[in-house]
Amino acid sequence: MTASVDVAVVGSGPSGALAACRLVRAGFRVVMLDVGHDDDIYRARIPDLPFSELRRTDPGQRSYFLGDALEGIPTDDVRVGAQLTPPRQFVTRDTEAHLPCLPDAFQPMQSLALGGLGAAWGAASFTYSETELQRMGIPARGFQRYYNEVARDVGISGDPADDASRHCFAAVTEHLPPLALDSGARAVWQAYSGKRRERLLAAGFSLGRTPLAVLSCPVAGRDANPYFDMDFWSESRRSVFRPRYLLEALQSEPGFFLERGHLVHGFKQQRDGVEISSTHLPTRRAAIFQARRLVLCAGAINSARLALNALQLPEQPVPLLCNPYVYLPCINRRMLGRAADDRRHSLSQLVGIYEPPGSPADVVSLQLYSYRSLLLFKLVKEIPLPPWAGLLSVRLLVNSLSIVGLHHADVPDARRNLRTVSVENGRLPALRFEYARSPAEEKTEVRAERGAARMLRRLGVFPCARLAPGPASSIHYAGTIPVRPQGDGWGSHPDGHLLLAPHVYVGDSSSWRYLPAKGLTFTLMANALRVADQVIADLRGNA
Amino acid sequence: MRQLLQHAKPNRREIQDLALRETDPGRAGQFAPIARGPLLAVLALALVLLAALPFCLLRILRGVMSRNVGGEPT
Numbered sequence: 001m002t003a004s005v006d007v008a009v010v011g012s013g014p015s016g017a018l019a020a021c022r023l024v025r026a027g028f029r030v031v032m033l034d035v036g037h038d039d040d041i042y043r044a045r046i047p048d049l050p051f052s053e054l055r056r057t058d059p060g061q062r063s064y065f066l067g068d069a070l071e072g073i074p075t076d077d078v079r080v081g082a083q084l085t086p087p088r089q090f091v092t093r094d095t096e097a098h099l100p101c102l103p104d105a106f107q108p109m110q111s112l113a114l115g116g117l118g119a120a121w122g123a124a125s126f127t128y129s130e131t132e133l134q135r136m137g138i139p140a141r142g143f144q145r146y147y148n149e150v151a152r153d154v155g156i157s158g159d160p161a162d163d164a165s166r167h168c169f170a171a172v173t174e175h176l177p178p179l180a181l182d183s184g185a186r187a188v189w190q191a192y193s194g195k196r197r198e199r200l201l202a203a204g205f206s207l208g209r210t211p212l213a214v215l216s217c218p219v220a221g222r223d224a225n226p227y228f229d230m231d232f233w234s235e236s237r238r239s240v241f242r243p244r245y246l247l248e249a250l251q252s253e254p255g256f257f258l259e260r261g262h263l264v265h266g267f268k269q270q271r272d273g274v275e276i277s278s279t280h281l282p283t284r285r286a287a288i289f290q291a292r293r294l295v296l297c298a299g300a301i302n303s304a305r306l307a308l309n310a311l312q313l314p315e316q317p318v319p320l321l322c323n324p325y326v327y328l329p330c331i332n333r334r335m336l337g338r339a340a341d342d343r344r345h346s347l348s349q350l351v352g353i354y355e356p357p358g359s360p361a362d363v364v365s366l367q368l369y370s371y372r373s374l375l376l377f378k379l380v381k382e383i384p385l386p387p388w389a390g391l392l393s394v395r396l397l398v399n400s401l402s403i404v405g406l407h408h409a410d411v412p413d414a415r416r417n418l419r420t421v422s423v424e425n426g427r428l429p430a431l432r433f434e435y436a437r438s439p440a441e442e443k444t445e446v447r448a449e450r451g452a453a454r455m456l457r458r459l460g461v462f463p464c465a466r467l468a469p470g471p472a473s474s475i476h477y478a479g480t481i482p483v484r485p486q487g488d489g490w491g492s493h494p495d496g497h498l499l500l501a502p503h504v505y506v507g508d509s510s511s512w513r514y515l516p517a518k519g520l521t522f523t524l525m526a527n528a529l530r531v532a533d534q535v536i537a538d539l540r541g542n543a
Numbered sequence: 544m545r546q547l548l549q550h551a552k553p554n555r556r557e558i559q560d561l562a563l564r565e566t567d568p569g570r571a572g573q574f575a576p577i578a579r580g581p582l583l584a585v586l587a588l589a590l591v592l593l594a595a596l597p598f599c600l601l602r603i604l605r606g607v608m609s610r611n612v613g614g615e616p617t
Contacts, residue, residue: 055571062566073562337584340576376574377561384551386602387561389595395577396584396591 005029005257007535008276008291010264010306012036013116014521015508015528016297017243018150021250022532023295028539029255031289032247033278035112036260037094041068042087043235051229051373052342064233065375074378085232085374088120098263098281099302099428102421106322106433108301108472114260115243116299117475118521123213123231123240124348124367125156125522126168135514137483138527139494146526148174154241154525155219158211163201165208167353168365168518176216178209179225183341184370184402185349187334191459204355205455210348210367213241213522229373231346240347262287265428267294267310269501279426286426293535296498297507297528301418301431304480304510308420309429311500317417318490320435321479321515322472324408324445328463330456335400346373348405354452362408364448365517368461369403402461406452407474408445409517413438418480435471476520478509496531497538507531550606551599 006028009020016032023030042064047054054061066072067086084091095110111117127147130140150156151174159178160169169175181189192200192207200206214231217224222245223237231240238245250256266277274294278287296303304318352366371379376398380390410416415436420429437445453463484491484499491499492511498504507528509520553561565574577587 055574056568059568061568062563065566066562070559070562073559333581337578337581339578372576375562375565377558377565380561381553381558384548384599385592385595386551386598387553387557389591389598390553391561391574392577392591393588395575396588399576399578400584 004273004290004292005031006291006539007031007293007295008033008274008289009295009297009507010034010276011116011297011299011303011508012114012243012247012258013111013297013299013508014118014121014243014525016116016295017118017246018153018525018528019295019297019507019532019535020256021153021246022529023535024250024253024256026532026536027255028536029257031257031259031291033259033262033264033276033289034114034116035094035098035263035281036114036258037090037112038114038244039087039090041090046087046230046234048226048234048237049228050226050342054230083374084120087233091117091120099305100430102430102432104433104435106435106471108322108433108477109475110299110301112263114247118243121213121242121521122347122519124351124519125151125158125211125213126351126365126518126520127170127172128516128518128523129167129170132514132516136512136516137494137514138512138530143526143530144171146529147172147522149529150522150525151175153246154213155215155222156211156213156522157216159209162208163197163206164351164353165211167206168351169208169211172211175211176219179212179214179216179345180227181209181349182344182370183338184332184335184400185368187332188350188368188402188459188461191334196458200455200458203455204357204360205352205452207350207352207459210351212347214345214347215239225345227343227345229342229344229346232373236345259289263428264298264306265309265424265426267306267501267504269503274501274503292539293503293505295505295507295531295535296510299508300477300480300510300512302428303506303508304418305420305428305431307481307498307501307504309424312423313490314420314423314429316490317419317434319412319479319482320416320418320433321410321412321477321512322416322435323410323474323476323515323517324437324471325474326406326449326466326468328404328406328453328456329465329467330402330404330461330463331397332400332402333460333462337396338399340370340372340399344370344372352452352455354448354455356448356451359444362444362448363517364452365407365519366452366456367405369405371398371401371403404456404461404463406449407476407517407519408448410479410515412479412482412513476515478512478515478520481506481510482513483511495534497534505531505535547603547607550603
C-alpha cells in the first residue's frame, strides 16, 4: 500500500497530462497511474535528417521504416490503426491482452502507452463553438480561456483569421505563427481566392490552414518543426506536442508521482476519498492507492470500462459516440506532373468546413494531407495493377496526391453503445459494442460527403475513391459517461464528478453528450483543465 | 467486381518485395516521383494502364481459377 495522495489520475494521455499539470501547480500531491509503454526500440535509431536524404543515404532505414519484424508492412485491408508506423506501434502494445473487446464490427484503437493515443496524435487542434460546447454538456461561459491556457502550455501554430479557422480556431490568442504550407497545399490555397472563394463561401464551404500543436518557433526547450517530413516517424526535434513532454517536466516537481506499469481495474468510493486497485504488470503484484479524489482520464472507452467494473454494473449498456470517418484519395490537378517541395511537414496542411445549404447541422470537417513519407508501397498495394505498373503510376501521381479525411458529427443513439460482459476482480472485463448508423444518418452523411467533394473539385482537387476504414476509425470516442444535470444513476455531473461516486471525476471525453465533426484533442485538454479546477475547488472547500 | 479487382492487386510476397526494395538506399531512384509536366504525366499513365491491362486480366483469371479449385488467390 502506498502513501495517500490528494489526487490520483488514471491515464497519461492528453487529458491526464493537462489535469495533472493543473493539480500539481495548484500545490496538490498527485499520483498518475498508467501502464505507460514507450518506444524503447526505434526512437534512438532515426537520424535527424530529412526524409529525402534518409531515403538516399541511410543503410539502417529499413529498421524504422518497416520495423525489425517487418510490422510496418500491412497486408490486411485498410483497418483502424493501420496507419501506425513501427516507431508508433508501442501506442497499441498489449491492448488486446489487457483491454479486451469482443470481436464486433466496432474495433476501437486503445492505448496503454505513456501519453496514450496522444503519443501518435496528428496534432490538429480545433476549438468548439459555444453552441457545440453547450450541446456537449460543457459550460460554455468562460471556457475559451482554457483553450488559451492549453495553447500556451503545448504550443499551437495557426491563424484564427482564416475562413475555416473562424469555425475551429476562434478566439485563440495564445498561438504561434502558422506553419508553412507545402507546394500541394499552396496550390489549393491559391485557388481559394477571388470570385471562387466567394462562391465557395456562399455554398457553405470555408478553407483554412490547419491549426496544429506543432511549434513554428522554439519554445521552452522544444525546437521548431524542421520540415523534414518525418513527423510520422521521429520526434521531429520535439516540435510535435506529445503528453510525455509535459510529464517529463512534471517529474521534477516534488508533488508529482508517475507510477508506470500499473493497470487500474477498480476503485471504491470511501467516506473521505477513493481506494484505487491496480495490478503492477511487470511484477503481477496487486497494488492499492489511496487518494482524496480520483480523476478518470483513460479515454471514453476505458474510463467507462473501469467505472462499470468498479461500480459492478455488468451488461449495462452505456452510450457511445464516435465521429464517422472516411477518406478520399484525391488528385490535385495543379500538381499533376509537377515537382513538389522537399521541405515540408507531414501533418494536415489545410482544413475545410462544409455546412450543407439547408442543413447546416450536418456539418462535415475535412483535412487535407500530402503523401510522401508513408512510403509508396502502401499505395501500390491498394491498386489493382501488377506491381511494376502500380509503382510507375504512383511515381507519376504522388506529387499530386492529396488525402482528404472527412469527419461527421455524432449524437447519442440506442444503436450505439458499449457494455462490460462481466465484473472482474484483478483485471478489466471485456467490452461488447453495438455501433450502427441509421439509414437516414447514412443518407445525410453521403449527401454531405458528395457536397464536400463538389467543393474540392472546384478547387481542382478530384477524389478518386471513397475509403471507409470502419466504424471506429476516426479514433475519436466520447459520451460513455454522459453529463446529466440532475438525477442519479449512470452519468456525470456538469462539474465532472460521477453521479454514483462523487469523489471520482471524469476528466476526458466520456462526459460529452455530443461529438462535433472536428478533432477533439484540443477541447479534451481544455476540458481537463476545467475539471481539474473543479477538483481543486472541491478539495479546497473540503479542507 | 470488387472481388475480381482484389485478384489484380499485388499479393503479400510482392508487397513485401516492394517494401524491401523501397527501403534499400541504393534503389531510392526507382521510387522517386516522376515530374515531367502534366501532359507527359497523363500520356505516361495512359500507356502504363494500356500495357498493364493484359497482365491485370491474367491475374484476375488466375485468381478466379485458383479460387474455383480451392487454392489460395495468387
